[in-house]
Amino acid sequence: MTFKNLNIISPILVALEHQGYLTPTPIQEQAIPFIQQGRDLIGCAQTGTGKTAAFTIPILQHLSERAPKKAKAIRSLILTPTRELAIQISDNITCYGKNLKLKHTPIFGGVSQVNQVKALRTGTDILIATPGRLMDLMQQGHVDLSQIEIFVLDEADRMLDMGFVRDVQKIVAKLPPARQTLFFSATMPASIKKLADSMLRNPATVTVTPVSSTAQSINQHVYFVEKNDKNKLLSQILSDAAISRSLIFTRTKHGADKLVKQLIKEGIFAAAIHGNKSQNARQKALNGFKINKLRVLVATDIAARGIDIDELPHVINFDLPNIPETYVHRIGRTGRGGNTGTALSFCGSEEKADLKSIEKLIGFKLPVSLQTIV
Known part of the structure; x- marks a missing residue:
């Protein structure tokens, strides 16, 4: 199995090859086809197995193949618990989407919001955000989530650990009902499963390793x-x-x-x-x-x-x-x-x-x- 077998478009394939990525990991191999079909999805795999690429690659492909309904609209939201993860996801999107005409913006707390607001005003296709800063900018009127096509909750269990569940629920309430929702996590405790059930519609489930296992390497x-x-x-x-x-x-x-x-x-x-x-x-x-x-x-x-x-x-x-x-x-x-x-x-x-x-x-x-x- 190679990325070519997953019907990935040429601009992304070239970018992946430039990074030395030819063969998808199990979570990528199993999750990407479901996401390409437009299915909601729960993806559970131990950390370090490539979950980020499993959702960023099909998001980039989806957005590049469809024209936006509204100019400068935010079309995909990736919600993640920490600043470091937001930066990491942004870096990955930069690598995988370098041959595409798509914009992405990471927003997080701990720094001035000035540059983040400036980037939002010029328009962004993919928004990578931590809950606190996103809530702040939404309340200030800088973020409109009404055109979101794909929503990703990354590290869902960590969100719960860090007390973000109420913010997540408030953010989800602002998303359009007709959207695709993806949950990714290294562990899937009952509390997260309950949260997923309240937000996803008939999701596909991909679990590539025993939940909460550690890598044999x-x-x-x-x-x-x-x-x-x-x-x-x-x-x-x-x-x-x-x-x-x-x-x-x-x-x-x-x-x-x-x-x-x-x-x-x-x-x-x-x-x-x-x-x-x-x-x-x-x-x-x-x-x-x-x-x-x-x-x-x-x-x-x-x-x-x-x-x-x-x-x-x-x-x-x-x-x-x-x-x-x-x-x-x-x-x-x-x-x-x-x-x-x-x-x-x-x-x-x-x-x-x-x-x-x-x-x-x-x-x-x-x-x-x-x-x-x-």
Whole structure:
């Protein structure tokens, strides 16, 4: 199976080939035909399997093949929970749609709205938005959703985790009833299924891997280590020069900043990315990490689904998440695109219940590392 077999139009095929994409992933292979048919769809696959391309490619094709009913109208809305994801989706659309005459605009909070409003006034075909900023601009009269043809709710479960469900419902109420709706998520808890049932019409369902599973390309281990010894263990692990680049997750923003200070003291180039950082600071840190100027990026869970980096070899859970699905999203930053990866988790006495919940979700016990602190 190749993208040519999916009846993708030539301008998009050329763009995909330029990126080195010839063979669709399972979620793309199964979801794209349903979307091309105009079906509502629930797509569930583990993170890192290509969900973004599964909906952006057919959206680009649909919009390019049909003339807009109204000039400068927003024809597709992609709703996503974080700024990082909005930027990532926008970058993907830029790549896949570079040979098409379609405009797209990402809008998100944490930065001035001036340039975003300017882009909306000139017209955009595809709007990629976070709920808060979209609600603000709608209330100010800058956004008209009456011409939406395709609506995408990306990372639907994360939307619920972050408390966006009411905003999502208010936004959906402004969409035209005659639309195509697509739900994509790495996990599909009952609460999200209920939300989907209220918004979708006879949807097709595509589930390409067991819900909440972790990729087989990720080598996972857990270290039993007390809270006060975690810093020593991390230093010991990072003393291995073979660990070239690591994404480290902490539970709190304060914990992330504190850990970065320690790493810098030890001569390790590191930066933190979390909700208290400005958008410019977050992008600077992320870009530095992508080009290997930084060896370590320390993040809170706001970044768990917004970081898409080729060949990221290591993810380290300095703190275990208290929501087991979050573990799947965190470690899904590695082992992507056919590469292998390593996920290491530190578990203190007070986190053993969290570990048990994670193991129940993923369906197996994490191998225990017997490495000792020296």
